[in-house]
Amino acid sequence: MAAKDSPLKQFEIDPISNIELGGYNISFTNSSLAMLITVLVITIFLTITVNTRSIIPSRMQLISELMYNFIAQLLSDTVGDNGKKYFPFVFSLFMFVLIGNMVGMIPYQFTFTSHIIVTFALATVVFVGVTILGFVNHGIKFFSFFYIPGVPFYMHPLLIPIEVISYLSRPISLSVRLFANMLAGHTLLKVFAGFVVSMPFFTGVFPLAFIVALTGLEILIAFLQAYVFAILTCLYINDAYHLH
């Protein structure tokens, strides 16, 4: 297959304007553009819809409020009262990933959440933040997080390394989950789109129908992965408060 037809071509980054800062290439790329669009969509939507601040909300205002309540409920369910401080962060994270995924569903738009470096950076922020939070809350006792009570003592040499590894792999699992879902979904769409073009007219209808169905599924996954990202962040924050 020629390189220009590769299903992975859609993930290639094209610089729009070349910028260099201190010897580093920080070009404004199509990925940056997608991020910019995402941020603009979120900020403009949340600004315009709540502009009237009416007690009886309009439909658009209701959407903003639903999002607000959705994340607020998520945080209070998983973390409890301690979680209120982290609401702006979790909400930003959720909206950024969600709208980023949704912007990616627009044809010819770039999906920045399909880049491991982006998701890994987000996951690392969560991981480092939660770890710092754990040490602030519990000090050196935070290490008891890896010690599971109520287990026979001879199991600890086995369990403690497992716990440490699972803790350290959190940013990887968190970032790869989102990245892989986006990558797989968009690749699959592209592959089937290729089938539509390459197949004869009548048989090409079937992959087209499949794409339509798959697009619906991808939108669901876009939401689901944003939700998973947010809820796992909440759970990690909860772990930083309640060791066991």
Add this chain to the structure above:
Amino acid sequence: MPQLNPEFFVSQLFWLVVFFSFLFVFLWRVSLPRIATVLEKRQNKIDENLSNAKKLQEEAKEIEVNINEKIKIAKKETDDQIKKIITSLENEVSSQLSILDRDLEEKISKSEKEIISNRNSQMENINDQITDITKTIVSKITDINLSDSDINKAIKSGKEYSN
């Protein structure tokens, strides 16, 4: 895979930090407080309405209690009046009845007396006539002149005999 090409890693991270920081600060400082105030305002309004509704409900209950009490009092009053009227009517009826009874009794006793006196006078007349008739019959048949006292004695002995 383009994702693993480190050429644009720094650029990606740079713009991610820029945009996400902006988004975070904007949402934290502007959007979320706005939504929070709207929600709070609504909750306050709902609470206010609820408390008003509760107050009104209590007032309504109070009014209901008052009305019920008034109805009770009114019922009692009407009952009392009805009872009073009934007893007064009963008294009147019984007094009228007793007056009627007395009148009737008086009339009955009067007429009884009259009947008795009439009978007595009639009886006396009958006795006199019997004596006369006896006297004339006896004188006509036997030429014996009987005195009245003899005849009376005979009647009396006849009566005793028939008795």
